[in-house]
Amino acid sequence: MQHFEEQDYDKKFDIGTWKKILQFCAKYKRDFVWLFISSAVLGVLAAIIPFMTGYAIDNFVYYRTVEGIGGFIALFVVVMIVQSLTVLGFIYMAGRIETYVAADVREAGFHQLQRLSFSYFDNTPTGWIMARLTSDTFSIGHIISFGIVDIVWGIFVLISYYTFMFIIDARLAFLMLLIMPVLIIVSVFFQRRILKAHRESRKINSKITAAYNEGITGAKTTKTLMRERRNFDEFSDLTGGMRRASVRAATISGMYFPVILAITAIGVAVVLGEGGMGVIAGVLTLGVFFAFMRYTNDMFEPISQIAQVWAEMQGAQASIERTITLLEVVPDIEDRPDVIEKYGDFENPKPENWKKIHGRISFKDVTFKYKTGEQVLERFNLEVRQGEKIALVGETGSGKSTIVNLICRFYEPVEGQILIDGMDYREHPQIWLQSNLGYVLQSPHLFSGSIRDNIRYGNLEATEEQIIEAAKTVDAWNFIQNMEEGMDTDVGEGGNRLSTGEKQLISFARAIIKDPAIFVLDEATSSIDTETEQKIQNAILKILEGRTSFIVAHRLSTIRHCDRILVIDQGRIIEEGNHKQLLAKKGHYFNLYTNQFKKEEQSRLLS
């Protein structure tokens, strides 16, 4: 897990990384051109305005005349309008590039997530993935839009300033050129440290948030342990660290501007002295002297902007690297090109070419191990008839879930084959099998939206009647009707507003409405209370009728009615038979069953 937390900001500039983001920019070539032009124009304007002021001083003020001032005013107004329009244009363009490129990267990332295999999600924390598609895309969008603006603008300002300065007084301009490297060095020095210091304080800040979370959720335990004092001391240390880091950050960034100001002031003083003497001597006019002073005074601004972008670029480069990493992962399970050609994939399915699934499933010498290395199945063989109901029982980690995952093609065998209706399932796209799968999980996962939306997830074309029918079949109709908004009730994020039992029923309805050939119940009924379970028990049996089904369940009532029960231990079938046969054996199943029975009955009496 360690490498997911590492944030490398001190890497060298790497042009290769930046090139990779170009593919996302190509679409907006024209916007980039306009952005470039408007930033450049703005940079030049920044130099023209002081020059015009100087011109006015020399031509009107000096000679105490207003002759021709009308034209001058008109020009000034034009410049102002151009300036405003350019500002409008560059923010518009930069805003467009920023938001659109970020959105494109997010979309590409999400697409990729839908292609990636389970093995990827097993090994990658959700939070890590989320950060790639949220904060990283923002940082990428920002740097390639406003970052570019700042750099282009800054460069053009500097060029124009110096051009005018050299035109006005080459010797003085040359002197001012000496200040520039000092400003650059100081700016780069500070900007980098400012960013680092802020990052440091943000890091502590997220620790404080975590500490609040812990303090609040753990408050009850804290009381029983009398830990209040100690917890507070620890927290206070944390806020102390935060204060130190923030004051440090504020001190460094508070130092930057004054230092720049003082350096600039030296330049201005030189201009004031040298230029003033020039004016007195008559080699320099007052107006250009004034313009020159303005240039010197404002020189630090473009430099400081460029330095800031430069510092930000390191972070942005890390963002690009991480996002590209995500985009370039090759999925473990991919449909073969010829398979896609014939049957399509999830993007463009061609269901008209699909074979109907009957549901005969065979494992042929299947060997499987997870990426972490643990061997789960070795030369596993299983033959399931069409329409057979199979129960898988065994301890956690016995391999029963793996068998189900392989059937769903969430993973593929490392060696051996899984056949559906006599054909290796890799001869078809994943979407083919998954369109024919009814799947209910132990911890039901719903999506935010209405109850209707959630049931319809199983069959997007389902009519209202079919949805209600499905809800009735799993006995969910009653509680749905009792809700204020019925089918339109918002289930909340992840279905949080419903009880686990209710969520389970909805997830049942969702699977049933799909009318699948193969059904998988992964400990599906464990969180429904006994009474409700009794009710849907018959419905389940009815629904499973004629479909090949795999039931991984702790609840005995479900298992009891299966055609065949497989007791799995360490990836092997150690007992096999129906309920009666296995009980008579008084072996593993017998023990599992009796323990389970005791537990269920006790909790029934106490609920």
Added chain:
Amino acid sequence: MTRGHFWMFVVAMFFAVGSAVGNFSLPLIVRITIDNVIDTQPLGNNFMVMWLVDLLGGIDGWRENIWLAAAAHLIIAVFLSLCIFGRQRLIALFGENTAKRMKDSLYDHIQKLPYNYHVHAKTGDLIQRCTSDVEMVRRFLQQQSVEIARAVFFTSIALAIMLTINVTLTLVTIAFLPIIFIFSYVFFKSVRRVFKQADEKEGELTTVLQESLTGIRVVRAFGRARFEVDKFTEKNTEFKDLQFKQMKYLSWYWSASDMLCFGQITLTFIVGVFLTYNGTLLTGELVLFSMYAAMMVWPIRQLGRVLSDLGRTQVALGRIYEVLDEAVETDTEGAAPHDLRGDIAFKNVDFDYGDRNIFKNISFEIKKGETIAILGATGSGKSTLMHILLRLYDYKSGSITINGKELRNISKDHLRRVVGMVLQEPFLYSKTIMGNLQMAKDDVREAEIFAATKTASAHGFIEEFEEGYDTLVGERGVTLSGGQKQRVAIARTLIKNSELLIFDDSLSAVDTETDAQIRAALSERSTDVTTFIISQRITTLMDADRIFVIEGGAVSDIGTHEELTARDGLYKRIWEIQSMLEQDFMKEN
């Protein structure tokens, strides 16, 4: 909140005034240089920088050597730099100290809120108050307050100076200022809706992303990748459009307000040019005015934005004080420590949660050193009974005595220190396992810890971790199973060497064998400690000295396992499941 640090604010304000002085002095030097040094106009008005002119050789000295003017400019710039730095540093100290104090008080206060508050607490909302609301207040204190003060101060001084030079041009120079301010203020007030919409849409987008990640199994099993992509794309596009809309508004704002600001600067300059033509204004004064105009417009624009945010700061402050105004847990007056090693007696105890009656008239007695097991349905109040013993809740009427002293008069601090209680869902802190165990007692010896973990059957699995006792628990480390968590929590409680032990269904996630092991080790370890064990599992209860059955807000039965299985009741019914099993098999076969 700001007590004790307020001097920092005051000093920061002095620096702010200093920097404003520096700000308006620099153009004055330029003006003097132009009008009185380069040009030789008489130095008439008595400006604030005159002392500096006099100090550096007087105006005649400056005329002889213009470098003196340059030096004056540099001195003021350095003074300004120092003031800015001093202001930033002190206001940061002030802001961060206040923020720290606020965060600390919130944390402290929340911990001291009564147990019942935490049962109902909305974690997300509380955290938001403690973090983003505090941040908003801090930002106001640290940045905006100084910004406002500086803008107001600078503008008024500059106005005063300008008025002494030329009234007409002064009026022209401030002509657009109110418009700029109002424009800014109104703009940011009215676009807040769009900003908020974008924020909300971002939240929706994140939810779609999060749900499709956590529900990836469902997505795949239903072959809904395409559907998810469409859903995401839709939200993504909506968010993009809103975000872009926000940028479009901003582009209009910046360009329009730039136009206003530049308009003001240009107007001042042009009118100034005409005034110099009239002879009512000197060149240097014209330069001074245009520099002041440029220095005023930007802060005024910023001020409009800052003030439009003021209302939100107030709301944030209100939300913080709402938490701080919640009443904290208090103790009975005169409550004192007491030796708990003795008999416990409940006499006619009533308890309700206000809206829900839990107990009516409960009475029983427990001898010192007894092990009492409690059986009851979910919601029967058996946990509440234990919470009352720790005074997490106070009983309303009746009497409870421990070792002869009324429970109400035993101080809470003492009670919680000497009673060991393992909650139903124990909380482990995100520290190492060792760190969690050490929390129980100060200066605990390693041997004590190992003894406790061995008793709790936790030593074995802890040692199996790669990093053993130094394994980090929680999100950033190893996720412990429910049973492992319970065992660590039990060990943690055992380290306390309590005078009274309570296990509130804290063996529920442990398998039957380990459960038996733990109980055997426990009875060996603490023979004379009164112990309560709550469980729904008969095997966990049956070895206790006495078993209490709780039903319908009352103790419905008390007895040993033998006694209770001999008479009809809940206990017997549950016990009988064992024998029912046999019959069940007969039927099946």
